[in-house]
Amino acid sequence: MARTTISSLFGTSPVKPLQAHMASVQDCISEMVPFFDAVVDKDWVQARKIQTNISKLERDADKLKRQLRLHLPSSLFMPVSRRDLLEILTMQDKIANKAKDVAGLIVGRKMELPNDLGPKFKEFIKRSIDASKQAQDAINELDELVETGFKGKEVAVVQAMIKTLDEIESDTDKIQVQIREEVFKLEKELPPVDVMFLYKAIEWIGDLADLSQRVGSRLELLLAR
Amino acid sequence: MEFGTEFIILACAFGFFMAWGVGANDVANAMGTSIGSKALTVKQAVVVAAIFEFTGAWLAGGQVTTTIRKGIVDPGLLAGTPELLVYGMLASLLAAGIWLLVASRAGWPVSTTHSIVGAIVGFAAVGIGFDAVKWTKVGTIVMSWVISPAIAGIFSYWIFTSVQKFILNTDSPLENAKRYVPVYMFFVGFIIALITLFKGLKHVGLHLTVLQNYSVAAVMGIIVMSLGIFGIRRLKFDPSADREFHFANVEKVFGVLMIATACSMAFAHGSNDVANAVGPLAAVYGIVSSGGNVGQTTGVPNWILLLGGVGIVVGLITYGHKVIATIGKNITELTPSRGFSAELAAATTVVVASGTGIPVSTTHTLVGAVLGVGLARGIAALNMNVVRTIFLSWIVTLPAGALLSIFFFYLLMGIFG
Numbered sequence A: 001m002a003r004t005t006i007s008s009l010f011g012t013s014p015v016k017p018l019q020a021h022m023a024s025v026q027d028c029i030s031e032m033v034p035f036f037d038a039v040v041d042k043d044w045v046q047a048r049k050i051q052t053n054i055s056k057l058e059r060d061a062d063k064l065k066r067q068l069r070l071h072l073p074s075s076l077f078m079p080v081s082r083r084d085l086l087e088i089l090t091m092q093d094k095i096a097n098k099a100k101d102v103a104g105l106i107v108g109r110k111m112e113l114p115n116d117l118g119p120k121f122k123e124f125i126k127r128s129i130d131a132s133k134q135a136q137d138a139i140n141e142l143d144e145l146v147e148t149g150f151k152g153k154e155v156a157v158v159q160a161m162i163k164t165l166d167e168i169e170s171d172t173d174k175i176q177v178q179i180r181e182e183v184f185k186l187e188k189e190l191p192p193v194d195v196m197f198l199y200k201a202i203e204w205i206g207d208l209a210d211l212s213q214r215v216g217s218r219l220e221l222l223l224a225r
Numbered sequence B: 001m002e003f004g005t006e007f008i009i010l011a012c013a014f015g016f017f018m019a020w021g022v023g024a025n026d027v028a029n030a031m032g033t034s035i036g037s038k039a040l041t042v043k044q045a046v047v048v049a050a051i052f053e054f055t056g057a058w059l060a061g062g063q064v065t066t067t068i069r070k071g072i073v074d075p076g077l078l079a080g081t082p083e084l085l086v087y088g089m090l091a092s093l094l095a096a097g098i099w100l101l102v103a104s105r106a107g108w109p110v111s112t113t114h115s116i117v118g119a120i121v122g123f124a125a126v127g128i129g130f131d132a133v134k135w136t137k138v139g140t141i142v143m144s145w146v147i148s149p150a151i152a153g154i155f156s157y158w159i160f161t162s163v164q165k166f167i168l169n170t171d172s173p174l175e176n177a178k179r180y181v182p183v184y185m186f187f188v189g190f191i192i193a194l195i196t197l198f199k200g201l202k203h204v205g206l207h208l209t210v211l212q213n214y215s216v217a218a219v220m221g222i223i224v225m226s227l228g229i230f231g232i233r234r235l236k237f238d239p240s241a242d243r244e245f246h247f248a249n250v251e252k253v254f255g256v257l258m259i260a261t262a263c264s265m266a267f268a269h270g271s272n273d274v275a276n277a278v279g280p281l282a283a284v285y286g287i288v289s290s291g292g293n294v295g296q297t298t299g300v301p302n303w304i305l306l307l308g309g310v311g312i313v314v315g316l317i318t319y320g321h322k323v324i325a326t327i328g329k330n331i332t333e334l335t336p337s338r339g340f341s342a343e344l345a346a347a348t349t350v351v352v353a354s355g356t357g358i359p360v361s362t363t364h365t366l367v368g369a370v371l372g373v374g375l376a377r378g379i380a381a382l383n384m385n386v387v388r389t390i391f392l393s394w395i396v397t398l399p400a401g402a403l404l405s406i407f408f409f410y411l412l413m414g415i416f417g
Helices: A005-009 A015-030 A032-040 A044-070 A082-108 A115-140 A142-148 A153-189 A192-224 B004-036 B042-060 B062-071 B082-106 B112-128 B135-168 B173-198 B210-234 B248-289 B302-330 B336-356 B362-375 B385-416
Strands: none
Touching: A005 B004, A005 B302, A005 B362, A005 B385, A015 A032, A015 A044, A015 A082, A015 A115, A015 A142, A032 A044, A032 A082, A032 A115, A044 A082, A082 A115, A082 A192, A115 A142, A115 A153, A115 A192, A142 A153, A142 A192, A142 B135, A153 A192, B004 B042, B004 B082, B004 B112, B004 B248, B004 B302, B004 B336, B004 B362, B042 B248, B042 B302, B042 B336, B062 B112, B062 B135, B062 B248, B062 B302, B062 B336, B082 B112, B082 B248, B082 B385, B112 B135, B112 B248, B112 B385, B135 B173, B135 B336, B135 B362, B173 B210, B173 B248, B173 B336, B210 B248, B248 B302, B248 B336, B248 B362, B336 B362, B362 B385
16 A cells, blocks of 8 residues: 555656756756867867767766656646647757767867867857756746746746847857858868868757757747646 | 344444544545645654544534434334344444455555445445435435535635735745735634534534634634744744755745644544544444434434544554655655645535535545646646546445445344344
8 A cells, every 4th residue: 555545646747857857968068168179179089088978978868858758647737738848858858969969070070170260169169058058047947937836926037037048049140150151261272071061060059059949938838828 | 222232342343443444544645745745744744633633533523423324324214123224334334444445455546435425325225225315415425525626626726826826926935925824824723613613512512602603713713823923933944945946945934834734634534534434333322322213313422423533543553654654755746835725725625524514535625626736737747547546436436335335234134133
């Protein structure tokens, strides 16, 4: 007689696991800072090491994602829709995936960034990580949202956070445009295949902030219900 | 009456066993939310439950006991054969007791109330005759099983929405919690006392007018409120706890409130569920002591309610504390603000039912109340499978209780008849 009626009435809240997953995603993407330091310094041994670590952290996040999906039975009655919650989870997970892809692409091709662009890339990646950090902060408000029943002041707090997230994302867009312009100026002097993949890398890094922004907009959907 | 003493001894033994079962299993459901939200430790919960289950059973358990005792079976058909009613009541106790033992081993959410009502209806309809059952009364009781969770759900939705409005969704939730929680505490004391008083405490020698009822209830409310203010003053707030979760200190204030609602929940549970154990005992005693008068015109003797209260407490102390501890570990997603809303709604509903003499299931009412808070988007995850199993348990428990009691009815008739 381990479980009685009342105790079996309460399901396990998906909030903490979702936050744990986002924390793990953040751990993964944070590694992009030392990674780009190494890439700009052309220290490929170090870059390879960090890239391996990023892959490992991405797998950790994957495990958490699977755990959460398995533990979210369809009979749960939750203050947020199950679908919205799973979509947030998917978006979060895509951030880590994208980080892994970027690191893999750069290490795989030993991609050398044009010399003057090093600092700009570092700024780009830093701002992208700011975006995911902001998404994480917003996700961390979920327990407060549950506490207030998704009403009142707390909703305004989270909406403000999402607005900031949008601003950060638009910053990354601006940096991305600048980098593209620089690369465009240089592209004729560089090997064409390298340029192709350089654009690819730029696009993917830009996706990091986009995905973070989408975590935020899914969260906004939860508030709007 | 032949075998009169034996009947009473048997009824006392079976009744005490049922009361023990109520204390061992059901109390845990009533107290689980308090422990799950960490408003009380297991030890404190056992003490609170022991005191308030007992007072609830003793002070407010009379009405439902009367219903179980003579509200379901029409004695008119039995004037010549009072012993049939005695066999039936004994059979019902045995049947319900055994069914509960089986069901709780299997982990089914069956209700003591449903088992005993099913058992009494079963023996009366089959053993005596279809017309021996007061079907309108039974209909009312069965309706109440659906209505009581619904009403508790509406109450709790409403209470929790008020908590959101006045406390949680404001600019300074902690200040507002300190200000409004004592008001809620007043209502806890006032409402529970008022309903109990209105239904009369004549059997403990208390006769009050309406005005006196209100005054005494208000005094009770003020006492509870003062204890609450005192309790809140003694709280130590830790601002650093709010960094992780902004409402940690607010919930501490609700923790004080929840001690009061835990008491009222235990009181409500005692007042309604004691009847399941001692109602049939009261019937047997009434018939035997009057020398075979099935009309049972006398009231429920005090000692019978006391025996039930003691049985519940013994069950709680010998076994129930273990169940309570297990539940506490399982309910981790409930904060005191929710627990309080659910408990106050459930306790009020159950005490009203007790006052009206309607046997309801405390557990199912509490489930309804928790779902009400869930509807206000207050609980992170509720498992709706429970609702399905509750419906199933209704469908299974009534026939199971009935069949078992019919079996024991004929068995007892064979032994004594």
